[in-house]
Amino acid sequence: MSTYILSKNWWSKNWKWFFPTTGILSCIVLFFMMTGDATLRYGAVYLQPELIENALLRAKKNERVIEKIGELKSVDFLSLLEGEVVYSNNNNSVALTVGVKGAKGRAKMDIIANKINENWNYQKITIRIKKPTKETIKILE
Numbered sequence: 001m002s003t004y005i006l007s008k009n010w011w012s013k014n015w016k017w018f019f020p021t022t023g024i025l026s027c028i029v030l031f032f033m034m035t036g037d038a039t040l041r042y043g044a045v046y047l048q049p050e051l052i053e054n055a056l057l058r059a060k061k062n063e064r065v066i067e068k069i070g071e072l073k074s075v076d077f078l079s080l081l082e083g084e085v086v087y088s089n090n091n092n093s094v095a096l097t098v099g100v101k102g103a104k105g106r107a108k109m110d111i112i113a114n115k116i117n118e119n120w121n122y123q124k125i126t127i128r129i130k131k132p133t134k135e136t137i138k139i140l141e
Contacts, residue, residue, distance in 0.1 A: 041085040045096060046077055052098060055111045055125050055139075059100070064137050065127055070103030083108065091115075105131060 032039070045051060052075050059065050060072050075098055083097035096111040112124040125139040 038085075041087060042077075042080060044087070044091070045080060045085050045094070051094065051096070051113065051120050052080075052111070054120060055109065055113075055122060056100070058122075058125055059109060059127055059139050062127075062137065062139055065102075065139070068129055068135065068137070069100070069105050069107055069127070073101050075100060089114070100127070105129065 079099040082099035086095045092115040100109045107127050107129045110126045113120045113122045127137040129135045
C-alpha cells in the first residue's frame with residue numbers, strides 16, 4: 001500500500017508574508033531614493049550633539065540674542081530637520097542651519113565649522129531672526 005501525500009507549492013505556502021514584506025521593502029527603497037543621502041547627513045549631525053550645543057552655548061551668552069529671542073532652548077531633532085546640512089572635506093567641514101527657539105520667538109542659527117582633532121573649530125555662527133523684523137546677529141565672524 002502506498003500513501004500519496006499532497007504538498008503545497010512554495011507560493012501557496014508563503015504568499016501571506018511575501019506581499020507585506022515586498023511592500024515594506026519598496027517603501028524603504030523609495031524613501032532613500034527620494035531623500036538621497038539626507039538621512040545620513042542629518043543623522044551624522046544628530047550623533048554629534050557637541051557641534052550644535054557648543055555653538056548654542058556661545059549664542060546664549062550674547063546679550064542681543066537674549067534681548068530678541070529670550071533664553072535659547074536645546075535643539076531637538078525636529079529643529080534640525082527645519083534646517084540644512086552640507087558636509088565637505090571628507091566630513092571634516094560642515095555648513096549647518098538649524099532652527100532655534102527662545103522664550104520670545106524663533107530664529108535660524110547658521111554654523112560653519114571645521115573638525116580638527118575630534119573638536120569642532122567654528123568659523124562662523126549667526127542667528128537670523130525674521131519676525132517681527134528681519135535681523136542678523138553675528139555671534140562669531
